[in-house]
Amino acid sequence: MKGRADDNDGSCREILTGRHAGKWRVQFRYLDESGVKRRLSKLFRTKTEGKKYLQALRRGERVKEAALIHELTFGEWFEWLAVNDWPETLASVTIAQRRARFRKYCSKAFGSQPLNCIDALKVRAFYRGLREQGASNSLVVSVKSDLVRAFNQAINPYQQVPQSLANPFRLSVSQPKPRLAIALSAEQVKSAVNNPSLNSSQRALLGLLLLAGLRLGEAMAITRQQIRIDESLIAVDRAVKVEFGGKQSVGLPKNDKTRNAVMCQTLKSILSPFIAELEPEDFLWPAASENKPRMKKRFYELWKAAAVAAGLPKEMSPHDCRLTHINLVEKLMPRVSATTLKEHVGHSAAGVTEANYTRPITASQEILRSELDGVFG
Secondary structure: OOOOOOOOOOEEEEOOOOOOOOOEEEEEEEEOOOOOEEEEEEEEOOHHHHHHHHHHHHOOOOHHHHHHHOOOEHHHHHHHHHHHOHHHOOOHHHHHHHHHHHHHHHHHHHOOOEHHHOOHHHHHHHHHHHHHOOOOHHHHHHHHHHHHHHHHHHHOOOOOOOOOOOOOOOOOOOOOOOOOOOOOOHHHHHHHHOOOOOOHHHHHHHHHHHHOOOOHHHHHOOEHHHEEOOOOEEEEOOEEEEOOOOOEEEEOOHHHOOEEEEOOHHHHHHHHHHHOOOOOOOEOOEOOOOOOEOOHHHHHHHHHHHHHHHOOOOOOOHHHHHHHHHHHHHHHOOOOOHHHHHHHHOOOOHHHHHHHOOOOOHHHHHHHHHHHHHHHO
């Protein structure tokens, strides 16, 4: 069987089976004024009528008419956003993940539905069906987020549906239980990086994560020349990026924000002997056979071995090390301004630190308790 007609060419074919057997179907695809790819399908009693209509479409005489009778489907709209809107603000891996989720879980239910005909009752049944098929709460929340955002953009700013139309995907769903982040105390950090069970490679990795607050991808991509011993700085100007499907590449850090992270004397004493024999372009943790970053799975093996040797909590993740570092600076180093901390860790705004990286710690609570006692006697 032949595939669908090419753009701006179209086809006129006889229907051989079903309730429309004996009629002729004209199919034609085109781009509308907003750049959305649309497909027209129309039935005719005779081949002559169908061919005449198709020729008019090819000449462009009926395209405007076709646009008037076609209703934009949610699948067409989602794909248009993925091609024309999201690349302006989202990473390619994020767009690829959204498209993959839509095609796997949503396309059958909503792909061919006109935007203004999606029923909230059907959406509720769709969410329930996902859970019955074994989807986790996290997956359901991710799918819902994709659908809500796409439909919101159809309302505003693109006005593909009336602003008076409520978003049918904005229904409550069960939220996943949040993972309990682990924030170490200063004493626990010192004990970890000084643990005699660590080798020099493991100690250097934990030093970068706990004492400099680097992200995992930044540590994976770090080279000898980024460690500026004489200036007591770490030039964080690259990071490993994992693309959709697992492919890795080296690019700029998160949000394309490069920075100089401060290197304390303790971290300097850890890194100096480890990098002494390396060339400027050498990665601190290269792949086994060539000078490029290890694959993420292999790097996690290094992290897990270092965490075990240092006696870190079993549930602790590399990102918890960054959280610990930021939390200790924010709580125990009041002379460090919010702007300095933001620049040190590469946050886009100081509010990110307060909202996502601060946790109560005993030492800071003792400071507060002492201050309260001083005021109230």
